Amino acid sequence: MGAFDAPSLLTRLLASPFLTLLRPLYTFLLYLRTPPRTRLPSTRPVRVVCISDTHTLTLDDVADGDLLIHAGDMTNDGTLAEIQAQIDWIKTLPHAHKVVIAGNHDSWLDERIRPRIPSGPSPSSSSSSSSSSEDDYEHVTNPPTPSTLDWGEIHYLQNRTLALPFPPTPTHPTPRILTLHGVPQIPPLDPSPSTTLHAFQYPPDTNPYTTHPIPPSTDILITHSPPLHHCDLFPHSIGCAHLLAQVWRVRPSLLVFGHVHAAGGVVERGFYDCAQRSWEELCSRRCEKGEIWEKGERGVLGWVVRGGWWRDALDWRMWKGMVGVVFGAARAVVWTRVWGGETAGVGREGWIINAACKAESGLRGRGIVVEI
Numbered sequence: 536m537g538a539f540d541a542p543s544l545l546t547r548l549l550a551s552p553f554l555t556l557l558r559p560l561y562t563f564l565l566y567l568r569t570p571p572r573t574r575l576p577s578t579r580p581v582r583v584v585c586i587s588d589t590h591t592l593t594l595d596d597v598a599d600g601d602l603l604i605h606a607g608d609m610t611n612d613g614t615l616a617e618i619q620a621q622i623d624w625i626k627t628l629p630h631a632h633k634v635v636i637a638g639n640h641d642s643w644l645d646e647r648i649r650p651r652i653p654s655g656p657s658p659s660s661s662s663s664s665s666s667s668s669e670d671d672y673e674h675v676t677n678p679p680t681p682s683t684l685d686w687g688e689i690h691y692l693q694n695r696t697l698a699l700p701f702p703p704t705p706t707h708p709t710p711r712i713l714t715l716h717g718v719p720q721i722p723p724l725d726p727s728p729s730t731t732l733h734a735f736q737y738p739p740d741t742n743p744y745t746t747h748p749i750p751p752s753t754d755i756l757i758t759h760s761p762p763l764h765h766c767d768l769f770p771h772s773i774g775c776a777h778l779l780a781q782v783w784r785v786r787p788s789l790l791v792f793g794h795v796h797a798a799g800g801v802v803e804r805g806f807y808d809c810a811q812r813s814w815e816e817l818c819s820r821r822c823e824k825g826e827i828w829e830k831g832e833r834g835v836l837g838w839v840v841r842g843g844w845w846r847d848a849l850d851w852r853m854w855k856g857m858v859g860v861v862f863g864a865a866r867a868v869v870w871t872r873v874w875g876g877e878t879a880g881v882g883r884e885g886w887i888i889n890a891a892c893k894a895e896s897g898l899r900g901r902g903i904v905v906e907i
């Protein structure tokens with residue numbers, strides 16, 4: 536079993552029975568709460584359609600909306616031709632605004648990887664392509680050569696911010712402007728960066744957001760990687776810890792990503808409160824980070840003896856965290872639904888969406904639609 540495969544119920548129970556049993560209760564409590572408030576009632580709503588990880592395939596029917604977002608991995612091999620074919624498909628879609636970022640498979644778009652792509656320009660100097668060190672990491676800021684891909688009216692965001700206007704409607708006479716920011720970087724996948732064709736990996740022990748900060752005014756944050764502990768296959772937990780910290784800082788109305796296909800199609804509510812913090816801390820205590828399948832080779836008895844039952848039951852911090860999750864989320868339900876109290880408010884909470892479309896047999900869905 537690999538880190539990108541959905542862990543079985545047995546795997547999750549053995550990693551942490553407490554968390555496995557707590558998750559449905561926490562999810563239920565989140566859905567009892569009022570949905571994240573992303574705009575004032577007088578503000579024009581914007582219907583966003585989120586897709587990701589199409590991997591050279593196309594959706595027959597994409598949902599209607601004001602804005603289409605593709606969160607990366609348009610291709611498999613990342614060649615210029617593959618990328619252009621996906622761009623040409625996206626161009627045919629009727630949405631007024633279309634925004635795309637790159638994923639690790641869209642290799643031609645990463646200047647560090649481009650010379651290794653068959654259709655890319657032959658490397659002018661081998662030194663510029665021979666490593667993916669922190670020195671080379673700076674090249675991630677450079678945009679692709681604009682004359683070689685025809686993006687049409689698609690906005691391509693590579694560590695870049697964009698403000699998009701949305702015209703008034705009969706019921707909302709004031710136009711709206713949303714700020715979007717796109718980030719392709721993912722946590723390291725590949726132990727051999729000098730030969731990998733996976734793009735936009737940041738070096739280990741590097742915080743990519745030090746080099747490429749996200750503006751605090753971002754309304755819609757588009758990343759290829761999930762943030763740690765959100766739609767990232769607990770107990771594998773392959774999301775980005777640096778991104779999680781940025782999301783807490785920025786608190787976008789909408790966070791869209793892909794990358795982890797097996798968790799695609801999931802919509803979470805992000806309230807950035809003590810319950811969410813407690814949940815993330817619990818997940819951090821029990822994520823396995825590449826060890827879980829090694830344990831599997833030791834047999835079921837080894838798993839039971841080494842399983843999470845004992846660690847969960849004997850760890851007072853697990854009990855404390857569980858009380859924090861349940862009490863915090865239940866208190867928020869009572870506060871907003873029973874007392875009619877205000878939540879953290881517009882700009883302080885939002886939707887968290889894994890929009891990966893790739894499934895075992897082709898693409899699934901019509902895109903995830905959310906109104907913000």
Ligand SMILES: [Zn+2]
Binds near residue numbers: 608
């Ligand atoms: Zn993918």
